[in-house]
Amino acid sequence: MNFIATIQEEVANALLIHFECDVDSDSVLINTTKQEFEGDYTVVLFPFLKRAKASPDKLGQILGTHLEENTNMVSCFNIVKGFLNVSLSNSFWLDKLAVISTVENYGSLPQRSDKVLVEYSSPNTNKPLHLGHIRTILLGWSMAQILEKAGYQVTKTLIVNDRGIAICKSMLSWLKFGDNKTPASTGTKGDFLVGEYYVKFDQELAKEYTAWQNSDEGASTYEKLKKADDTIESFFKGFKNKYFNEHSALGSEVKAMLIKWEQGDEEVKTLWKTMNQWVYDGHDVTYEKLGIHFDKAYYESETYLTGKEIVLEGLKDETFYKADDGSIWVDLEDVGLDKKILLRSDGTSVYLTQDLGTADIRYEELGTEKMIYVVGDEQDYHFKVLFEIMKKLKRPYSKGLYHLSYGMIDLPTGKMKSREGTVVDADDLIEEVIQEAREGAKERGDVTQLPSEEQTAIFNNIGLAALKFFILKVNPKKRMIFNPADSVDMQGQTGPYIQNAFVRIQSIFRKSEEALPAAAFEDYQMVEVEKDLIKTLVNYPVVIEQAALQYDPSIIASYSYTLAKQYHKMYHDVRILTAETELAKTFRLHLSKTVGSILKSSLNLLGINVPDRM
RNA sequence: GGCUCCGUAGCUCAACUGGAUAGAGUACCUGACUACGAAUCAGGAGGUUGCAGGUUCGAACCCUGCCGGAGUCACCA
Known part of the structure; x- marks a missing residue:
């Protein structure tokens, strides 16, 4: 072959x-x-x-x-x-087409025994998903599809950051200002409702802090601790964390709540469960809209204790060490990294602790020796450290760990910041692109006679294709700029462009009444556009292997675009149903059918569905 | 400041990992619908690959030094 x-x-x-x-x-x-x-x-x-x-x-x-x-x-x-x-030679290419057109699941690589886990999304349970999450979700989903096509056994997971101080902030805020409002009573999506109280907490804290700055205590603290080059502003900016930990009334209330949570306080746990569920329900709606799902969810609240055990074991066999204040550390200076804390002096866990526990639990449950973490590049250092620790702990899966690091999405106005209200909510964005697709389709009028549910399905399909392709066509490692005002294009190098090639093919087969004749076209003399298409088809398995090896869905994106582009050109240059000869017609129908199935297959790897009409 | 990553057409991105005259889309200008669906096709214009050196048959890609941007260097997650 x-x-x-x-x-x-x-x-x-x-x-x-x-x-x-x-x-x-x-x-x-x-x-x-x-x-x-x-x-x-x-x-x-x-x-x-x-x-x-x-x-x-x-x-x-x-x-x-x-x-x-x-x-x-x-x-x-x-x-x-x-x-x-x-x-x-001409006959060489014709043979290739004959083979490809009859192979089931063309492009699939031989089945392997390797089990792979892909983790993506990793939301907090205190706010809705936003544009940044969309990139992990799409990358993770697509990567899972690609790896499956490349022969691996894939499990799709997410880790939910469902505990910690941030979650307590929204809980406390809701208790104080929430008036017992629920998603049901207000008709608000759960993740948005909880998000409101999370923001509210920060606002109240800011108010409290400003008042404190103007108090006698604030003023004397400034005089006592300021450095030579400090202005009032810069000083209090830098002091914010310390204020929250040592002076803030809200801060101490939140911390008290966290301690109650850790002690298993009935009331706090109940509230925690209720509010988390609101968020999960909200997130599920978003996942559903995106057409993605997970095989298994892990919760930090259920893995951090295992993490602690691992740290304590590591301390026993002297992989880690204890500082004077009782905190536990790992020294990674031998591999060019720093010392890192693994357990605080009060025995509570940190970010790394949880990830250690999660990995072990997953390995035990699923036996996955390869684990891929789809997480933003701001955490490059964290994962370097994590992977080194696992090597030190001699975990059997430590060689199969990979951080699929992707660049942040910037808005034309700069970085997205939740505190400044410049985040783009996933739900809003999805609605927007679907709306755009709807208007485009209405203008063209090709689907307006269809039943309205069918139309809606098509609009969703097109809008999501535009959004997904727009994000996945970019190399994951690169930072990308996203302009929500222009929303997403539907013409040119886009998802709908590729879908359109497929739709054209479907339309041809709707119009061709006879059954497709057998693939007998050995004597046909191809023209350039036809040969180009076969060349691209031949390349499909190579591209899949490359995408799997490099963890890069953008390779698939550009492949499917090339294929669609070549087909559009051929469609324009030669006649298919009314071809010059029967032989040419047979050949072109087979070529079209095969291109159609590869378009469908490759878009599927990106999590994009193809409609029959649009 | 240390470490890591990035800088390619006005804009959004490619470039088979060191190969030919750096390619697409978009925006702009032109042409093609009584021809299988124009969300299409064809053409034009658009570049000193941030700058300066070096390595070699050959550099957007490798090395060195600048310039510009981002991330990280938390007992946050």
């Missing part, structure tokens, strides 16, 4: 036979030939010139002739400036 490897081997063979050069066939670089030149694939000759002691033209001539004579696929070749361009 892999003819590229065959070409590489033959080139290596020829070098050995004709020039006594022994080269590894893997090191023979084969590129797809650029559009401007004639040929399908290109052998780069430069690396062999010195060793073969031959000019590029002579070397190319000999290699090309060798390929012609020793493979049954090369039809001709040419040499341009050190590049050997070879063309594969």
